[in-house]
Amino acid sequence: MAVTIKDVAKRANVAPSTVSRVIANSSRISDKTKERVRKAMDELGYHPNFNARSLAIKSTKTIGIVMPNSAKIAFQNPFFPEVIRGISMKAYQEGYGLYLSTGQTEEEILEEVKQMVYGGRVDGILLLYSRVNDKVMPFLLEQNFPFVLIGRPYNIDESRVSYVNNDNFKAAKTVTEYLMLLGHERIGFIGGNLDYVVTIDHMKGYEQALKNANIPIRKEFIVHHEELQEGGQEAVIEVMSLVERPTALIVADDIMTFGVLKMLADMNVEVPKDMSIVSFNNVMISELSSPTMTTVDIHIYDLGFEATKCLINKISDPECGEKKIIVPHKLIKRQSCK
Template sequence: MAVTIKEVAKRANVAPSTVSRVIANSSRISEKTKERVREAMTELGYHPNYNARSLANKSTKTIGIVMPNSAKVSFQNPFFPEVIRGISMKAYQSGYGLYLSTGHTEEEILEEVKQMVFGGRVDGIVLLYSRVNDQVMPFLIEQKFPFVLIGRPYQVDESLVTYVNNDNFKAAKLVTEYLLLLGHEKIGFIGGNLDFVVTIDHMNGYEQALKNANITVNESYKVYHDELKEGGQDAVIELMSNEHPPTALIVADDIMTFGVIRMLEDMNMKVPHDMSIVSFNNVMISELSSPPMTTVDIHIYDLGFKATELLMHQLEDPTIGVEHVIIPHKLVKRQTCKLDHGASRG
């Protein structure tokens, strides 16, 4: 026979209504009481019937995760599994499941989001990207549907959007300044897709650092590709075809950097002896590559965890105001950078 809420309440020495609030993860209940009730649930083998609760509360206890493209493509980049790991941990702590988007094109993604919202499939959404001319974010704002953006809103009033982000402009400026301090002046920039705001912020930070150093921005030193290994390989071919190729590279993503290093090896160029490289994200591959990558740790897990925490704030209290959180970044120095030969002589 199934265990009832009344039995759990009796074991935890609380009212049945308190058990219900604990199941809903209400902020009105203290963590101490929640722990006692959850212990009683575990001891008695009680499992909440979320389907029944959904009908009563119009709640699905599910969070939608919207990726920039299909899972097949996104999961080739370690950023997405790691950010989803952070999302899933906070969702689990709050008693929520996950619903993952699978659309390939912008139109398919928007249609899927509409199904999530109008079909009552999720209580809220975490948007894993910010795109130029995006259609999803304006739709969610128009519908007044709870969502949190991982990234910076673009062409949208920030006062309307709760978001979690890194200071990507500052991070790109930092790594450019680091290469300048090592004596490099011919610094190439391998950005991700220009449709994404993070790429624009990286590019602007790179250009600002060069301008501050009175170095003219060389347009032929800037290339943009999808953040995959193949994108890094194609970028190197473009940059090394310059009459005076760069001596250092800033690469948007560690998985791209892996492709960059492999292609440079095919060209008989050694990193960092012939080319210094700084990357972003600090995923596991960055430490395991040969040589280990100098990269910017953007704390991907924390981005996902904090975004979900802010979404929980909205779901628990729909009147809560917009929140903005900047997750700090850190330059992790490893073995892909060295002094420029010319600078070391002069």
């Protein structure tokens, strides 16, 4: 016969309502009592029926994660596994499961989000990107559904949205100034997709640093490609075909930089002797490349952890108000600059 909450309560010498609160990880129950009840659950082999519980309390204990495109493409970029690692850690601590979107187009992603909301599949949603002409965010605002954005809202009043972000404008401005301090004036910019707000903020920071130094902004030095290794390779071909080439490159993402380094090596262009490179994200491959990448550590894990923490607060307290959290960044100097 199946073990019930009453059986657990009897073994732990507490009321059945206390067992229910322990399952819900209620802050009203002491750690000592939680430990005793969980021990009783383990001894009896009791597993909560979360489906029945969801119907009773109208909660799924599940968070939806919305990717910018299909997992197949997104997971080629180490940013997404790392940010999801931060999300999973906080979700696990709070007893939440994760529901991952798999849509491959904007329309499919929006339809999937509608199913999450209308079907009551999740308690809240994490958006792992900020798009210029986004359709998901306006829908979630219209439905008054709990969500947190990793990134910065675009063309939407920031006071209406909780978001976790880096100061991407400042980060790009800082790395441009760093290259200028090393003596570079012909600085190229290899950005990601212009549909994403992070690319726009990076480009604005780069341009502002050049303006402050009275260095002309050369449009031929600015190229944009998808943030994949192949995107970096294609961007280098464009930049290196110029009559007057840059002496330094700012690249939007470490995985793109890996492609940049590979293509420059094929062209017999030595880094940093002939070309200095600064990147963003500080994922593991930045230390494994040859030479090792100078890059901006944006603390990807913290972005995911803090966004999840913020979302769970919104779910438990819908009146808590919107929050803006800026995760600090740090320039990591390695061997790709001269």
